[in-house]
Amino acid sequence: MIKLQFLLILLLPEVQAEPIMAVSAYVGESVILPSGANPSWNLSSVRWSVYYNETWIATYHTGTKNLERFYRYTGRLHLNISSGNLMIDNLTKDDGLEYKVELVTTGRESKENTIKLNVRQHLQQLTIETMFIAPTTQGCWVGLRCLSPDEGVQLSWEVRPSLTTPVNTCDLDGTSGSPFIFFKKIQNPIQVTCVAKKCGETSRRVFSPPCQETTSQHQLSSRARGAVFTYIGIVIGLSLSAIICFLRRKSCSHFSPKTV
Secondary structure, three states: OHHHHHHHHHHOOOEEEOOOEEEEEEOOOOEEEOOOOOOOOOEEEEEEEEOOOOEEEEEEEOOEEEOOOOHHHOOOEEEOOOOOOEEEOOOOHHHOOEEEEEEEEOOOOEEEEEEEEEEEOOOOOOEEEEEEEEEEOOEEEEEEEEEOOOOOOEEEEEEEOOOOOOEEEOOOOOOOOOOEEEEEEOOOOOEEEEEEEEOOEEEEEEEOOOOOOOOOHHHHHHHHHHHHHHHHHHHHHHHHHHHHHHHOOOOOEEEOOOOO
C-alpha cells in the first residue's frame, strides 16, 4: 500500500503555488487577470474558478474552450489560451473576489495562482450648495457647502484669484478639510472649486458665485438686517466649530486657499 502511494506521488505533476496577486479596476471597465504562466509554456489546460468551492467560470482543455460555465459572467469573459490570462468586461462591484487559476502544460507541469480583484467605484459628481450670499457696499459675503455622495472622501477648496480673507474652518468631526467655506468676495468674477480625493482619484466641481453690490443707501438699509444676521450666523458657526474641535482635542485647519 505504501509503495502504491509513493508511485502515485511520483506520477502526479508538480504543482507550483504563488503568493496572492492584487489587481484593481473600476466599475464598468474591463480588466485582465494574469495567469502567471511562463511565456515559454505550451498550455494544455486552463481552469479559472471563484469561491471556496472552486466554481469554474472559464476553462480550456484538449482544445475546447468554455466561457459559459457560470451565469454571472455570461458574455463577459475572454480567455487567452496561449497565456492563460482572463479578461472580464463590464465589471460590477460583485466581481470583487479572489480568482484561482490552474495551469497544466503539455509537459505535465502544473501551476496555481490566486488573484485578488478589487473593484472600485469612480468618484461621483460633487454638489456645491449656496448657503448664503450677503451683498455689501464692497462685495459680498459668501457661504458655500460641498457635498459628495461617496463615503470616505477628503474635501478641500481652491479659489481663484486667491482670497485676502482667511477663514478658520473645521469639519463637524474635528478633522481637517471641511465641506464648508466662508469668504468675502471683493473681486469679480471669482471661481471656487471643491476638490474631493480618495484612493488616489480626484474629482472637482467649479462654481462662480454671483454678487451684486449694494449701490444706494436705500438698498443698503433694506438689506442691513439680513446682513447683520448673516454675520452673526458666521460668527456663531465658526465659534461652534472651534469649540467642537477643541473638545475633541483636534485643531481646526487654518484655511488659506492657494491660487490655482
